[in-house]
Amino acid sequence: MILELSNISKSYGSNLVLSRISFCVEKHEIVCLVGHSGCGKSTTLNIIAGLLKADAGEIKNNSPKISYVFQEDRLLPWKTVYENIKLVAEHKSKKEIYKMIYAVGLSGFENKYPSELSGGMRQRVAIARAFIYEADLLLMDEPFKSLDYALKINMLDMLVQLWKKSNISIVFVTHDIDEALLTADRVIIYSKRPARVVKDIAIDIPQEYRELHDEKLIRIKNDIMSLIV
Numbered sequence: 360m361i362l363e364l365s366n367i368s369k370s371y372g373s374n375l376v377l378s379r380i381s382f383c384v385e386k387h388e389i390v391c392l393v394g395h396s397g398c399g400k401s402t403t404l405n406i407i408a409g410l411l412k413a414d415a416g417e418i419k420n421n422s423p424k425i426s427y428v429f430q431e432d433r434l435l436p437w438k439t440v441y442e443n444i445k446l447v448a449e450h451k452s453k454k455e456i457y458k459m460i461y462a463v464g465l466s467g468f469e470n471k472y473p474s475e476l477s478g479g480m481r482q483r484v485a486i487a488r489a490f491i492y493e494a495d496l497l498l499m500d501e502p503f504k505s506l507d508y509a510l511k512i513n514m515l516d517m518l519v520q521l522w523k524k525s526n527i528s529i530v531f532v533t534h535d536i537d538e539a540l541l542t543a544d545r546v547i548i549y550s551k552r553p554a555r556v557v558k559d560i561a562i563d564i565p566q567e568y569r570e571l572h573d574e575k576l577i578r579i580k581n582d583i584m585s586l587i588v
Contacts, residue, residue, distance in 0.1 A: 360421065361386050361496055361528045362407065367416035369402055376402050378553035379416070384496070389522065389529040391539035394549030394587060400532040404498045407530065422496035422528070426489035430501050432481035434473040440484050441469040448491045456491065463487045463517060479510045483517070490521050499531040503538065515541050519566045536583050540576050541569055548586050557586050 362384040369377040376399040384390050392400045405411040407418065408427055434443045444456050460469055463483040473481055482502055489497055503511045519542055522529060533539055539546045546560045560579060562569075569576060 360384070360419075361388075362422065362530070363419040364403075364407070365417045365419075367403070367406060367413045367418065369399070369406065369411065369413050375553035377406075377413075378555045380549075380554065380556055381416075382547050382556055382559060384528050384530060386528055387522075387526055388544045389519075389531060389542050391531045391533055391543035391546050392549060393533060393536060393539050393546055393583060394554065395551055396534055398549045398552055399554035400549060401500050404500055404530065404532055407496075408498055420496070422494065424492065424494040424496075426492050426494035426497045426527075428482075428485050428489050428497065428499045428502045430504050432473070432478075432485040434481055434484055436473050439470050439472055440465060440476070443473070443484055444488050444491055447488050448493075451491060459487045459491045462490075462521060479506050479514065482506070482514065486514075486518065486521070490525060490527070493525075494527060497527050497529045499529060501532055501534065503533075503535075511535075511538070512541070518542065523566075536580055537571055539583075540571065540580060542566060546579075546583060548583055550586075558582075 360383055365381050367377055367380040380403060392403060394400055402411060406413050408425055440460065441456060444459060448456065460466060463486060465480060465483055468476065503514050506514065515538060531542060543562055547556055548558045550557050560582065562579060564575065
């Protein structure tokens with residue numbers, strides 16, 4: 360097991376956001392957190408990352424290295440694609456960094472600056488940076504939120520391919536149920552605030568064989584939608 364949250368609670372002033380949240384993440388597993396906007400999913404990630412402190416509960420984190428991909432790409436605007444990736448991987452050779460750039464479909468853009476890239480391309484750089492860092496745990500906070508549907512599907516496929524070639528575990532926050540259905544090994548469903556875990560659903564179909572019109576995935580989607588009320 361790479362991560363375990365036990366009875367995590369968090370308040371902002373008198374506003375209780377998380378109420379006794381408990382779930383675990385196994386090694387090389389993708390776990391998606393879904394629920395209404397503002398229900399505390401991002402707060403959970405920030406607690407896992409150590410950016411926030413829980414008011415109560417316990418976290419067992421067996422991941423020495425953590426990567427974090429935010430909604431915004433957070434690239435350094437004065438550095439090129441190559442330089443932004445190299446920044447977190449000083450020990451990597453030029454060949455290894457170029458290989459990662461190729462893996463995220465950005466060959467030919469190595470010397471471009473963030474201002475010269477589309478939003479989707481910038482997020483590809485952010486994801487490349489997260490994977491080349493070789494973390495044990497990757498936290499993702501709605502990184503595809505601003506992308507159009509076709510590009511989002513393409514990016515999800517790229518993410519799964521990178522994950523399969525790594526040993527990384529992923530906790531992926533999304534409000535898009537389709538994103539969860541296409542990527543997750545397990546889907547953790549949050550209630551409205553104060554958030555609690557209402558269900559933990561396993562998806563046993565390998566990611567490469569998943570189609571959104573598959574009857575099993577449709578049943579799971581209906582189950583999730585019935586719980587997000």
